[in-house]
Amino acid sequence: MSGxxxxxxxxxxxxxxxxxxxxxxxxxRRREFLVVVSLYVASIVFALVISAVLVAATxxxxxxxxxAMLDGSLRAPGRWGTTIGVAIPLLxxxxxxxxxxxxxxxxxxxxxxxxxGAAFAAYIGVRVGGPGxxxxxxxxxxxxxxxxIWSGIAGALRYWRGVPEVLTTLLLVTVAFQATGxxxxxxxxxxxxxxxxxxxxxxxxxxLSETERIPRINIFGNEFPISAFAAVLMAFALVxxxxxxxxxxxxxxxxxxxxxARRAGVSNVKYGMGAMLLSGGCAGLAGGMMLSGGDFGDxxxxxxxxxxxxxxxxxxxxxxxxxxxxxxxxxFGFAGLRTGSGFLAATGVERQISSVVQALxxxxxxxxxxxxxxxxxxxxxxxxxxxT
Amino acid sequence: xGGFFSAAGDVxxxxxxxxxAMRFAVLLVFAxxxxxxxxRAGTLNISVEGMILxxxxxxxMGMDIAMSQGLGVSGAVAVGLVFAVAxxxxxxxxxxxxxxxLTANQFVVGLAINILVLGMAAFLNSNLQPVTRAAPSVKIPxxxxxxxxxxALFDQTWPLYLVYPLVPMAWWLLYRTRWGLEVRxxxxxxxxxxxxxxxxxxxxxxxxxxxGMTSGLGGGYLxxxxxxxxxxxxxxxxxxxxxAAVIFGGWTLRGVVAGCLLFGTVxxxxxxLGPLGHDVNSELLSSAPFLVTIVTVAxxxxxxxxPKALARPFIRGLN
Numbered sequence: 001m002s003g004x005x006x007x008x009x010x011x012x013x014x015x016x017x018x019x020x021x022x023x024x025x026x027x028x029r030r031r032e033f034l035v036v037v038s039l040y041v042a043s044i045v046f047a048l049v050i051s052a053v054l055v056a057a058t059x060x061x062x063x064x065x066x067x068a069m070l071d072g073s074l075r076a077p078g079r080w081g082t083t084i085g086v087a088i089p090l091l092x093x094x095x096x097x098x099x100x101x102x103x104x105x106x107x108x109x110x111x112x113x114x115x116x117g118a119a120f121a122a123y124i125g126v127r128v129g130g131p132g133x134x135x136x137x138x139x140x141x142x143x144x145x146x147x148x149i150w151s152g153i154a155g156a157l158r159y160w161r162g163v164p165e166v167l168t169t170l171l172l173v174t175v176a177f178q179a180t181g182x183x184x185x186x187x188x189x190x191x192x193x194x195x196x197x198x199x200x201x202x203x204x205x206x207x208l209s210e211t212e213r214i215p216r217i218n219i220f221g222n223e224f225p226i227s228a229f230a231a232v233l234m235a236f237a238l239v240x241x242x243x244x245x246x247x248x249x250x251x252x253x254x255x256x257x258x259x260x261a262r263r264a265g266v267s268n269v270k271y272g273m274g275a276m277l278l279s280g281g282c283a284g285l286a287g288g289m290m291l292s293g294g295d296f297g298d299x300x301x302x303x304x305x306x307x308x309x310x311x312x313x314x315x316x317x318x319x320x321x322x323x324x325x326x327x328x329x330x331x332f333g334f335a336g337l338r339t340g341s342g343f344l345a346a347t348g349v350e351r352q353i354s355s356v357v358q359a360l361x362x363x364x365x366x367x368x369x370x371x372x373x374x375x376x377x378x379x380x381x382x383x384x385x386x387x388t
Numbered sequence: 389x390g391g392f393f394s395a396a397g398d399v400x401x402x403x404x405x406x407x408x409a410m411r412f413a414v415l416l417v418f419a420x421x422x423x424x425x426x427x428r429a430g431t432l433n434i435s436v437e438g439m440i441l442x443x444x445x446x447x448x449m450g451m452d453i454a455m456s457q458g459l460g461v462s463g464a465v466a467v468g469l470v471f472a473v474a475x476x477x478x479x480x481x482x483x484x485x486x487x488x489x490l491t492a493n494q495f496v497v498g499l500a501i502n503i504l505v506l507g508m509a510a511f512l513n514s515n516l517q518p519v520t521r522a523a524p525s526v527k528i529p530x531x532x533x534x535x536x537x538x539x540a541l542f543d544q545t546w547p548l549y550l551v552y553p554l555v556p557m558a559w560w561l562l563y564r565t566r567w568g569l570e571v572r573x574x575x576x577x578x579x580x581x582x583x584x585x586x587x588x589x590x591x592x593x594x595x596x597x598x599x600g601m602t603s604g605l606g607g608g609y610l611x612x613x614x615x616x617x618x619x620x621x622x623x624x625x626x627x628x629x630x631x632a633a634v635i636f637g638g639w640t641l642r643g644v645v646a647g648c649l650l651f652g653t654v655x656x657x658x659x660x661l662g663p664l665g666h667d668v669n670s671e672l673l674s675s676a677p678f679l680v681t682i683v684t685v686a687x688x689x690x691x692x693x694x695p696k697a698l699a700r701p702f703i704r705g706l707n
Contacts, residue, residue, distance in 0.1 A: 054508075058515040072478035106495045108434075161686040165496055166434060168685075170628045171678045185671075196585075261679065311503060318496050351509040359504030361484070366497065370490035377703065 039368040047364035049356045060349040069354075072343030073336035081222025086309075087276030087285035087335035088224075089114070091231045091315025094320065094327045095238055096282025100151075101322040102242065103275035104255035109154065109169030109281040110308030112176030113147040117284025117344065118291045119180045120146030122190055122205045124300035125212050132211020139212065139286040147284015148277040150176060154274030159269045165276065173310075181303055190301055205301035213299055214292045225293040238324040251275060283310060308355075311339065315362050320371065334358060398653035405660040411614050413652025414551050415440070417484030418606025419630035420637075420644045421558045422599030427634055428562065432699040434498035435483045436603050437627030438505035440478045443607025445509040445518075448618035450608075452518035462546070465523040469474035469547060469608040476604015477597055479505060482645075483550050484593035491589075491701050510620040512702035522616035533635070547613035554602065559641050561598075571595050575695035578702040581661045588702045603627070625678070632681040638692025647684075654680045 069233035074080050079308035100107040128135050154168040183189040184270040192206040193299035214225040253259040254271045261311050262268055288311060291295040297305045316334050320326035341354035399405040419436050426433040449473025454464035487494035508513055525551070528542040562568040573581040574591045582588050611618050627650050636650075637643025655677040661668050 022643040052457050054511070059514070108495065108499055125494055145548040157682070163685050163689045164432065164635070166699075167628065167631055168431065168682055170434070171625070171632065171682055174678045175675045175682075178640050182669070182671040223449055310448070315500070315503065318500070350511050350514045352507050352514070356501060356511055359500050363404075363482070363504065364485060364499070367490060367491040370486070370492045373491065375516030377705075381705070 011274050022061065022173075036368070036372065039371060040365070042359065042369050043364040045322035047357070047360040049388045050360055051353065054356065055349055055353060058349070064347040065344065065349050067338030068343040068347050069337070071338035071340070076343070078221050078223065079339060081219070081224045082295060083339045084222070084224040084331065085293060086226050086338055087289045088228050088293060089230045089296075089309045090284035090316050090335055091235065091331040092289060092328060093283050093310055093341065094317035095231075095234055096147075096279040097288075097314050097317035098279075098320075098322045098324055098327065099251070099282070100239065100279035101274045101317065102248075102251050102255045103272060105155075105158075105163075105260065105272060105275055106166045107151055107154070107169050108166060108314060109151065109171075109173050109310075110279075110314050111178075111306055111308065112169075112173035113280045114149045114287040114310040115176045115306040116150045117143035117147035117287030118258040118301055118305050119183055119190060119287075120284065120330070121288035121291045122208075123183075125208045126190075126206045128263045132209065135212045136214065136292060139208075139292060140285060141223075143288025144281040144285040144292070147287060148281035149304060151276050151280020151283070152273070155273045155280075158276070159272055177303075180301075184301070184303055191292045192298060192300075202240060203303055207290055212292065214289065216294060225289070226326070227289050227293055231289075232328060235324045235328055242324070266331045266354060283313070286310075286313065312325055315358060319362050319365050395661060395664070395668075398666070399657070399660060401536075402538050402660070402664065403536055404663075405656065406537055407544075408652040408656035408659050409542040409649070410544070411548070411652075413649045414607050414657040415610050415614065415626060416630045416633055416648035416652050417551050417555070417598075417645055418609060419603045420633045420648045421554060423572065423601030423634050424632055424637070424639060424641060425558065425562055426592075426595045426599035427639060427698060429571045429592045430578065430697045430700065430702070431483075431487065431592055431596055432631070433483065433596060433599055434495060434628070434631065435479060435501040435505075436599060436630055437625065438498075438502040438629050439479045439600050439603035440607040440610065441502075441509050441623045442475040442479045443472035443604030444611040444622055445513060445607075445618055446604070447472030447608035448518040448520045448611050449512075449516065451612060455519070455521075461521055461524060462667055464521075464579065465547065465590075465612045469521070469550075469605060472608025472611075473604045475599050476600040476602075478600075479604070480596045480600025480660045482598040485635065486702070488589040488596070490593045490705055493697065494701070499552065501650075502587060505535050506620070509545050509618075510546055513618060518618060520612060520617050523613050531696055533548050538707075545613040547609040550605065550609070554605075555641065555645060555683045558602070565672045567591075567594075574702075577695055578697050582702070582704060587656055588704075592702070600622075629655070629677055629681050630687050635685050635692075635694075636681075636688050637690055638688070639695060640692075643692075645706045650684070651681055663705060 016315040053064050055062045069084055072079060073083050093114060097107065109291065121139040124142040125135060125286055128138055150172060151169065154165045154172060157168050158165040181203070184191050184205065187193055190205045192204055194201065213225050216223050216225050242252070250261065250266045251271060253264065254266050254268065257270050273289040286309065287306065289310065291301060292299065296307065312334050316330045320330045339356045341351040344351045344353065416644035419440055423433060423436050447468040451464045454467035459467065479501060481499055486492045486497045517519060523545040525544060526546045532538045532542040562571065570581065570586050570591050574588050579587045610622060615622060630648065633647035633651055634644050636647035637645070657676060658673050663671065
């Protein structure tokens with residue numbers, strides 16, 4: 001707005017104060033806060049009402065659905081432990097997505113990265129011998145490397161061939177499913193050796209031995225793996241990295257304006273590839289945690305082990321608007337929708353309703369920030385107009 | 389290697405393989421045309437997958453409703469196609485208004501829409517279970533007797549023929565109308581377009597609506613003209629391949645159609661290689677369209693000029 005500075009005294013309106021500086025800032029701030037909160041509440045309610053209408057329209061009772069969801073995620077014995085178990089990979093995937101998001105990259109292939117990570121972890125867990133905890137560490141690192149390789153393909157194509165990473169990450173999801181499916185058909189790769197006790201061979205890997213599993217703790221009958229604490233620690237570590245380190249600052253600069261960042265000495269390839277590898281690595285680590293955590297697949301690698309966790313983790317990151325601390329409650333909430341939907345069978349409502357609710361929530365939660373942004377833009381424009 | 393050449397020879401000399409390739413390619417052409425227009429206006433519209441799926445489910449529902457009203461198969465298919473287009477436009481309106489009125493991130497919106505449509509279609513399908521039948525085949529005399537290609541091009545279910553007028557219509561719209569010129573300018577230089585009085589975000593929304601129409605129609609063709617019944621995994625990422633075809637084709641209609649034919653052919657190998665007696669690894673066959681897409685796009689993406697403002701939101705005074 002540099003061109004719009006008043007040049008003569010007549011241009012400056014002294015009678016009324018400029019619209020930007022409010023006479024009652026305290027009052028205005030409270031009002032602003034109320035507007036923000038009510039916008040968010042309204043959009044969440046809107047999403048839930050649409051879901052309720054959908055349930056009612058197909059002959060279900062939304063009260064029963066709501067109650068069953070609460071039972072399945074929190075109230076029934078042992079359920080909130082299960083919900084935490086599901087929330088762990090969601091959280092880790094979402095943290096990884098935050099890193100690529102900060103760098104302005106759109107990695108939306110977490111589902112495939114989780115699956116590849118879990119496959120790498122399963123291979124290492126079954127093949128590598130040695131003391132359990134060390135194998136466990138190896139398989140988690142291996143999972144992270146697997147995920148990083150998968151996202152690294154997309155990153156490499158982005159920086160060396162100019163292919164949009166949005167597209168390649170998506171296309172690689174299907175390839176990941178087929179690749180792991182191939183691995184589960186070969187005994188050299190993932191398939192459990194034939195024991196001759198069953199006529200039909202299921203495509204599953206061997207089970208991780210007891211010492212190679214993440215220990216589980218039990219609180220009031222609620223069991224969950226201790227990787228929960230590690231995941232929460234990761235979230236806070238990421239906050240620290242973003243806010244207090246040069247890397248975090250440069251990453252954000254790179255994400256907001258790659259050209260400026262390059263002028264300031266931030267290598268685009270280095271930071272872009274780094275963010276891509278880290279986000280895929282987190283997804284792969286989540287896959288390793290799913291395999292060795294016990295809430296998915298009974299410590300065996302199965303064809304659909306990722307089970308939509310990659311997609312949901314991505315949604316968690318989007319809903320939390322890429323703030324690591326907000327991701328923790330969001331991951332728990334989305335995990336609750338998932339574990340809650342397991343109790344829906346009794347109500348006669350299809351369990352896909354939970355993914356409808358999730359997507360509606362994501363869409364609805366996109367609206368308030370957009371409205372607030374437009375509002376602040378309009379105000380700024382009005383303020384400049386008032387001044388000139 | 390010998391196996392590869394004999395397989396290629398078998399495929400090239402067999403009418404059935406052309407027929408299957410055409411049927412797979414046509415869905416991509418339907419979606420790819422609309423996607424080209426949306427991308428020329430500056431939206432990398434990943435909700436095209438959701439548009440196809442929404443169109444497919446809605447098309448199945450439309451046919452079910454029309455059949456229960458006593459319409460014949462062809463009439464019901466026509467009703468279904470209208471429903472399919474309507475659903476495509478509905479999905480498009482969500483994408484368009486959220487990304488180019490509220491200026492939310494277009495990828496986030498597109499992804500959420502895809503997941504929403506996927507869940508919604510699965511949910512409604514298990515509740516409503518639409519009963520559908522494939523549209524009847526119509527053989528165009530003389531033309532269908534051309535060796536090898538005749539059957540593939542002119543002896544198909546009638547919704548497929550809609551693609552023939554659609555391609556020149558899209559070309560005319562994009563290159564011979566004022567609207568098309570404005571759409572292209574909005575994707576290249578939105579600031580300049582804005583200054584010359586074009587409502588940038590409006591043109592972008594309209595381009596997405598066009599993408600919704602053609603992709604919805606493609607979904608209708610998929611369920612009523614190709615597969616014959618609806619299932620939740622019916623689209624299976626083909627929308628993303630259509631996006632890749634747009635990049636492959638360098639954002640020109642001619643190139644996009646060529647890309648769609650190529651990727652459709654690779655896609656059809658799943659169906660054609662087995663019956664021809666070639667035992668190819670099934671995982672490799674299923675991922676072949678995606679692998680070929682990635683590799684070809686990696687080779688060709690550099691050569692062509694993307695719309696300059698592709699995937700950049702336009703907010704007046706901010707760019």
